Amino acid sequence: MLKQKTFFRTNKKGDILKVVREHYLREDIWCGSRACGVCKAKDNEKVLDAKPKSKSAAVGEDHYIFLDTNAILDQIDALEDPHLTNLVILQTVMEEVKHRSSAAYKRLHEVTLDKSRKCYVFVNEHRFETFVERKQGETTNDRNDRAIRVAALWYQNHLHIKSVLLTDDAENRRKAQEMGLIAKPLSEYAEGTDSPTLCERLSSKRWGELRDEDQTKAYTPHLPMSAIQAGIKAGKLFKGPYFASRDNCLEATVKLDKRDVLLQGKASLNRAIDGDTVVVEILPESEWKAPSNLVVTSEDTDDVLEDASAEKQPTGRVVGIINRKFQQFCGILQVSPVAGHTRHLFVPAKRHIPKIRIETRQSERLADQRIVVAIDGWPVESKYPQGHFVRALGKIGDQETENEVLLLEHDIPCYKFSEAVLADLPDNDWTISDEELAKRQNLKNIVICSVDPPGCTDIDDALHCFELPNGNYEAGVHIADVSHFIRPGTNIDKEAAHRATTVYLTDQRIDMVPDLLSSNLCSLRGGEERLAFSCVWELSPQAEIISTRYHKSVIKSAAALTYGEAQAKIEDDTDQTAVATSLRCLYKLAKILKQRRIDNGALTLASPEIRFRIDPKTKEPLEVVAKPLLGTMSMVEEFMLLANVSVAEKILLEFPECALLRRHPEPPPMNFDPLIKAAGHQGFNIDASTGKNLSLSLDNAVKENDPYFNTMLRILTTRCMQQALYFSSGMTQKEMFFHYGLAAPIYTHFTSPIRRYSDVIVHRLLAACIGADVTYSDLLDKRKTDDLCGNLNYRKRMAQYAARASVMLHTHLFFRNKTELEEGYILFVKKNALQILIPKYGLEGTVILSSKDKNKPSPFEYNSDNHTQSAGDVVFHSFDRVVVQMSLDRSNVQHEKLQLKLVEPEVPGFSITTEGELVPAVEDTCG
Amino acid sequence: MLFVFLKRNELELNDALFLQSTGTCCRKPNELRIVRCKLGAVPHADGSSYLELGNTKVLVSVFGPYEVRSNHRSKIMSESAFINCQYSMAPFSKQDRRTPRPRDKKNMEMTINLHQALKSVIRAELLPRTQIDVMVEVLTADGGNYCAALNASTLALIDAGVPLREYVIACTASLAKGEVPMVDISHLEETLGGPCLTVAMLPTSKQIAFTEMSQRFHVDHLEKVMATAQKGCEDMYKIINNAVRLYFKEIGFPNNFGQE
Numbered sequence A: 001m002l003k004q005k006t007f008f009r010t011n012k013k014g015d016i017l018k019v020v021r022e023h024y025l026r027e028d029i030w031c032g033s034r035a036c037g038v039c040k041a042k043d044n045e046k047v048l049d050a051k052p053k054s055k056s057a058a059v060g061e062d063h064y065i066f067l068d069t070n071a072i073l074d075q076i077d078a079l080e081d082p083h084l085t086n087l088v089i090l091q092t093v094m095e096e097v098k099h100r101s102s103a104a105y106k107r108l109h110e111v112t113l114d115k116s117r118k119c120y121v122f123v124n125e126h127r128f129e130t131f132v133e134r135k136q137g138e139t140t141n142d143r144n145d146r147a148i149r150v151a152a153l154w155y156q157n158h159l160h161i162k163s164v165l166l167t168d169d170a171e172n173r174r175k176a177q178e179m180g181l182i183a184k185p186l187s188e189y190a191e192g193t194d195s196p197t198l199c200e201r202l203s204s205k206r207w208g209e210l211r212d213e214d215q216t217k218a219y220t221p222h223l224p225m226s227a228i229q230a231g232i233k234a235g236k237l238f239k240g241p242y243f244a245s246r247d248n249c250l251e252a253t254v255k256l257d258k259r260d261v262l263l264q265g266k267a268s269l270n271r272a273i274d275g276d277t278v279v280v281e282i283l284p285e286s287e288w289k290a291p292s293n294l295v296v297t298s299e300d301t302d303d304v305l306e307d308a309s310a311e312k313q314p315t316g317r318v319v320g321i322i323n324r325k326f327q328q329f330c331g332i333l334q335v336s337p338v339a340g341h342t343r344h345l346f347v348p349a350k351r352h353i354p355k356i357r358i359e360t361r362q363s364e365r366l367a368d369q370r371i372v373v374a375i376d377g378w379p380v381e382s383k384y385p386q387g388h389f390v391r392a393l394g395k396i397g398d399q400e401t402e403n404e405v406l407l408l409e410h411d412i413p414c415y416k417f418s419e420a421v422l423a424d425l426p427d428n429d430w431t432i433s434d435e436e437l438a439k440r441q442n443l444k445n446i447v448i449c450s451v452d453p454p455g456c457t458d459i460d461d462a463l464h465c466f467e468l469p470n471g472n473y474e475a476g477v478h479i480a481d482v483s484h485f486i487r488p489g490t491n492i493d494k495e496a497a498h499r500a501t502t503v504y505l506t507d508q509r510i511d512m513v514p515d516l517l518s519s520n521l522c523s524l525r526g527g528e529e530r531l532a533f534s535c536v537w538e539l540s541p542q543a544e545i546i547s548t549r550y551h552k553s554v555i556k557s558a559a560a561l562t563y564g565e566a567q568a569k570i571e572d573d574t575d576q577t578a579v580a581t582s583l584r585c586l587y588k589l590a591k592i593l594k595q596r597r598i599d600n601g602a603l604t605l606a607s608p609e610i611r612f613r614i615d616p617k618t619k620e621p622l623e624v625v626a627k628p629l630l631g632t633m634s635m636v637e638e639f640m641l642l643a644n645v646s647v648a649e650k651i652l653l654e655f656p657e658c659a660l661l662r663r664h665p666e667p668p669p670m671n672f673d674p675l676i677k678a679a680g681h682q683g684f685n686i687d688a689s690t691g692k693n694l695s696l697s698l699d700n701a702v703k704e705n706d707p708y709f710n711t712m713l714r715i716l717t718t719r720c721m722q723q724a725l726y727f728s729s730g731m732t733q734k735e736m737f738f739h740y741g742l743a744a745p746i747y748t749h750f751t752s753p754i755r756r757y758s759d760v761i762v763h764r765l766l767a768a769c770i771g772a773d774v775t776y777s778d779l780l781d782k783r784k785t786d787d788l789c790g791n792l793n794y795r796k797r798m799a800q801y802a803a804r805a806s807v808m809l810h811t812h813l814f815f816r817n818k819t820e821l822e823e824g825y826i827l828f829v830k831k832n833a834l835q836i837l838i839p840k841y842g843l844e845g846t847v848i849l850s851s852k853d854k855n856k857p858s859p860f861e862y863n864s865d866n867h868t869q870s871a872g873d874v875v876f877h878s879f880d881r882v883v884v885q886m887s888l889d890r891s892n893v894q895h896e897k898l899q900l901k902l903v904e905p906e907v908p909g910f911s912i913t914t915e916g917e918l919v920p921a922v923e924d925t926c927g
Numbered sequence B: 001m002l003f004v005f006l007k008r009n010e011l012e013l014n015d016a017l018f019l020q021s022t023g024t025c026c027r028k029p030n031e032l033r034i035v036r037c038k039l040g041a042v043p044h045a046d047g048s049s050y051l052e053l054g055n056t057k058v059l060v061s062v063f064g065p066y067e068v069r070s071n072h073r074s075k076i077m078s079e080s081a082f083i084n085c086q087y088s089m090a091p092f093s094k095q096d097r098r099t100p101r102p103r104d105k106k107n108m109e110m111t112i113n114l115h116q117a118l119k120s121v122i123r124a125e126l127l128p129r130t131q132i133d134v135m136v137e138v139l140t141a142d143g144g145n146y147c148a149a150l151n152a153s154t155l156a157l158i159d160a161g162v163p164l165r166e167y168v169i170a171c172t173a174s175l176a177k178g179e180v181p182m183v184d185i186s187h188l189e190e191t192l193g194g195p196c197l198t199v200a201m202l203p204t205s206k207q208i209a210f211t212e213m214s215q216r217f218h219v220d221h222l223e224k225v226m227a228t229a230q231k232g233c234e235d236m237y238k239i240i241n242n243a244v245r246l247y248f249k250e251i252g253f254p255n256n257f258g259q260e
């Protein structure tokens, strides 16, 4: 039966549009129950039990559970608890959930797919009997509620099994009971069950009155949606994403199209949480301020200090929240001091997230655990947002727990590979078939070797080079042919695309592809025949490219060397083996290539990198080793860059619309301001107008007596940079393809397909270019590629953050029982703090410049003109050398902090002698 | 009024979820929209038909074959009939009201496409020095306008008694979610994106009279989408053939056509 929906709506221009939609009502939509003898559903479609036993004391009879939209949105965590089974999710509800929150919809969808949950999606809107037409004057919400009741009633009559409607809406419950249904609030139902976790996961929305200690009058109610929309239309209110400041919990910015709006103080923040989309009102220009330049970590104060020196920014206040980014947070429980209280404060590990009030009866058990909590909402009169417990991760401070926290916080998929993925792998004893061999160039007799860091098991590149009779050189880069094993559309391909990158943590590696590929079949190990994708150049002695060939090949690496071994071979003149001569050729050419690149304006940047030597048994860090810098590293890098650039040119030529490339946007000039200022105080002029000038001025900024000065400048320069991004060539303007850091007009990633999915795609594109493989539709779809790039960029960023956090975690473990004096350099001078870089550990810490005793004034005076702090005759500039004492402050179990205490230069009443009185409150900001 | 319904297949659970996620109106990917049609809808025309394809509604009138008027002498092909097609959209046929323009590019293109398909079935060589007018008016446009227009034209030509080789039937197909082929695309589905393939075929001899793609297809998908469109044509043929037989059963026909 066909139902026609005709409705009129106005479009943006104000024209009236007639919309006619078809709506089919059918009789062949089944109920999905095993108890049913009428419906002609197949057995595997019957997911609901024939005798759904009641699991809650709230309902005596057997029943199926129906939920309304709000119950699902509010209680999605409880719904995910495996205790609730035999659920019927109605299409009406599904669509409303989808419309209101895509995150909740995704999770609901997962629940419906889980076989053990016995959850059936009933397409009630298209079933003849359960379709409900909107009555005159009825709101959409009322109509949907009625549709839910009608469908529940239909089930009850159809199957003669009770339908239980779980809803927190009293009116809805009353109407349902009138119709002969059982209706309960979800909380009442959950409390009747014997599941310990279900109740804990209930949303806090059912809480009644707030306790006195939670009450506050700091916040103003948000404007109603209609006022917000009118305000935006009138240009008085502005919508944008909300970013909480990492250093100052009373400060945030809202990014608008044209400018950023600064929010200061609790009242202005008005209950927004990092990641939300908010609507702000901009304050009059007389109230505009500069960011405070202060480090504030306690929520209890509310004095916003102004920094007069910096430029003023528009300020504003939040008047509404359009979209809450409801996420889960890791953290710890701050158990209520009152015995027997069930409401406790939860302290998130991320500092820019406020504390959350949750209810739990297991506070004693959870007190020393890392737990995960979700926010439900933030009532206007409440001091804290309200949330509920989701799960516990493990004991605080355990390396395993902390690692899990780290992975969770960075959204890194670290579960085991599923059976379906492993089924796509080749056999363990896979060898190269003759058929495959015939299709490829046989390079087994060419001397190829790989050069990698020590202990590397996923070797994805190998090199060769020799002199040709005409005096030119043939150089080749051979990359593991991962796309041979990972075919488009397979489970393993989807999984790899989802993971996007291998994540390297200090003590573990989370692979993008299963071990068999990453450490064996795709790893170009010495002495084993492997499939490769080769990029071979003829280079003149001046390292100019004369010709480039790409082909799939079979190689047999002569040796898998470490950087150190390769370096030794090059330097050892007596070593005249083929491997050594080949390395020497590569080394020579790489030097020329590098020089040319630098002449073109490529930047050499520095970031402090260290490595831990880890006890293989206890996994505890034993000592810190700085990563050595060897010439062979830059040799490999040069050839990888060359290969990437060559491949980028090739795929862009063949697929101008859908090539996957990587760009690095030029940073806006104002990004360089701190660098230019800091260098200026030291008497150096940094010209950041172009990459080339920047590179030159960095080279010239050398202090004879201070070799670390230049490195510091380069570290600062790295901070000014923007993130490099993957993109689809068809979705981006040509002018934006440029890679600023490498000074390359186009660039891509080709050389590490084992650990980056972008390279897999590039391999497929290149294979299609040379006719070695066929294309498939998603590969040629620029939008799909662009979506993929979004994920790749996100995962890459998260992997970087996770790696940094992992180093930090191990630094903390390392300092647990140690106190050390270390040399450091002042990176920034802030109004109330010094930010200090410790080269040995590659970490940064802050020394807050105030006396611990609040009554005493700080001995420091801040000079905002040249950014210095002075106390007596001691003046602190950026780049000054200091000596600090490092130790671990474990007073806050959640945030173990590295404490830095000033030792040198001596400031009376502030600095410490190594045994003396400890005064300053110090903490690091890297965590 | 004469209505013909396609018998709908039974819906499977997975399809239910699928349909919901593609935002369609609860039609299976292989189901046509409901087809309703009527022959002889315009009394003063020599042959006419009214056809609904879901919400797409088309009225076709055929005039002729008649002797070519003197002012069109130049067009006369002495050997065969001159087929004069005209496709137009009613001002109220689309979402927004539009005043029709005489030389609308879109309409002209449709006219040419219709002409191409009709030319392949009309036995013009039997009717030298004559003209046949096929006037197509789209009353409501909701996707598959060409298909509705061509199918209705076939009906109207049959009603007018114009000699045809066989029926010519058109149908569209597209890809849902980039992988599942689906037939008979509505306007909503068109706007959801994805390329749309239109095929006009002669169902008995399985010849293809016309094809058009709205966007590029990847060659991997073309085959199955083509097969889906052809299957759609065959299903559509059954409905239309049935309608013709029922119509002639009702009004009577010299050779007992439709009576057997």
Ligand SMILES: [Zn+2]
Residues within 6 Å of the ligand: A030, A031, A032, A033, A036, A037, A038, A039, A158
């Ligand atoms: Zn049933």
